[in-house]
Amino acid sequence: MALYDNTKCPVCGELFKDGDDVVTCPICGTPHHRECYKSLGTCANAKLHNNDYSFEKGSEKANDNANKESADSLKEKQNDAEETPNIYYTPFNNQSDKENSSNTTVCIECGAKIEKGTPFCPKCGARQSEASYGSYKPPVDFNEPLVEKNEYQDSKEKIDGVALSDVSTFVRVNQDKFLPKFIKNKKISWNWSAFIFGPYYLFYRKMHLQGAMFMAVNLIIDLFVSTFYSDQIMALYKAMESIMSSQDVNAMASFATSPEYTAALPAMLISVFGALLLHIIVGLFANSIYRKKVITSIKAIDEKLNDNEIVSLSQMMGIENEINGPEARKMYLIRQGGVNTFAPLLAYLVLNLVTSLIATL
Numbered sequence: 001m002a003l004y005d006n007t008k009c010p011v012c013g014e015l016f017k018d019g020d021d022v023v024t025c026p027i028c029g030t031p032h033h034r035e036c037y038k039s040l041g042t043c044a045n046a047k048l049h050n051n052d053y054s055f056e057k058g059s060e061k062a063n064d065n066a067n068k069e070s071a072d073s074l075k076e077k078q079n080d081a082e083e084t085p086n087i088y089y090t091p092f093n094n095q096s097d098k099e100n101s102s103n104t105t106v107c108i109e110c111g112a113k114i115e116k117g118t119p120f121c122p123k124c125g126a127r128q129s130e131a132s133y134g135s136y137k138p139p140v141d142f143n144e145p146l147v148e149k150n151e152y153q154d155s156k157e158k159i160d161g162v163a164l165s166d167v168s169t170f171v172r173v174n175q176d177k178f179l180p181k182f183i184k185n186k187k188i189s190w191n192w193s194a195f196i197f198g199p200y201y202l203f204y205r206k207m208h209l210q211g212a213m214f215m216a217v218n219l220i221i222d223l224f225v226s227t228f229y230s231d232q233i234m235a236l237y238k239a240m241e242s243i244m245s246s247q248d249v250n251a252m253a254s255f256a257t258s259p260e261y262t263a264a265l266p267a268m269l270i271s272v273f274g275a276l277l278l279h280i281i282v283g284l285f286a287n288s289i290y291r292k293k294v295i296t297s298i299k300a301i302d303e304k305l306n307d308n309e310i311v312s313l314s315q316m317m318g319i320e321n322e323i324n325g326p327e328a329r330k331m332y333l334i335r336q337g338g339v340n341t342f343a344p345l346l347a348y349l350v351l352n353l354v355t356s357l358i359a360t361l
Helices: 034-040 046-051 071-080 164-171 175-184 192-197 199-204 208-228 230-246 249-253 259-306 313-317 326-336 342-360
Strands: 022-024 031-033 104-106 113-115
Touching (some): 164 175, 164 259, 164 326, 175 259, 192 199, 192 259, 208 259, 230 249
């Protein structure tokens, strides 16, 4: 790598070696390790770009006097120049390498053939004209929004007095699934995820109060069964334990017709059908409940901001600064909306803890 011998990456400070994946800034030509550039998100000399800074090997000073030759001398050098492969610059816009001559141009300094879109000549390192390498596109989009891009983000439409764009920001995940249903505003619509996971789905969507209410109903059903059928359930468990310990094949085969099983059957049916009915209700009304939750939450946030309450980023993102206004509102919508993958697990653990404590009473 003769071009960058004894040259250090400005991010990690390591000397470039043969085989290193090197990218150059399309503005000033400063070379970086690709991973170093990605980690920094910009050129290490970005602050110098406004001063027309241009990287020179062995020097960090700006070079305002680029040596450009006349068209005649450029043509003469072009005829004598070697065709040099581009081993230093990797296009930021992921252009594929092509051998087609229509995708090559010539260096304005030495006349060597280079691939179009290369901001610096791989042979002499000269910076090419802006027109030759086109617009700059960073390898990583560090400004990617926290919400999914969709048709609703710029919509002027409102539902129940709330802008559809705000609803989109609040929902964040699976907006294309929820927003059409929110617009139709049907009281009953089916949600398979809510049916399968029941109250835990409500916790996942940050509907903690509603999830706790459905879990309370589930707990009441379990308490009813354990209270009024406690003797039958205990007898069933003892019969099962006896059969398992004896390993009596005939007893196992006739267990479903045993008196203990028959006596405990109503308790099992109440538990199974009660849980199934609860899941069906959640599956039918989850979308409607969620719609009301979203609209109510957005209006509550607006009321706080209208009362000139300051939103502290230290509470939301661990930053000391405090902001208000549109940016605070958007960040608060993002924070309050979306999903919480930890909440269902916590709800499950709490339910089991409460059930265990009640069983010991």
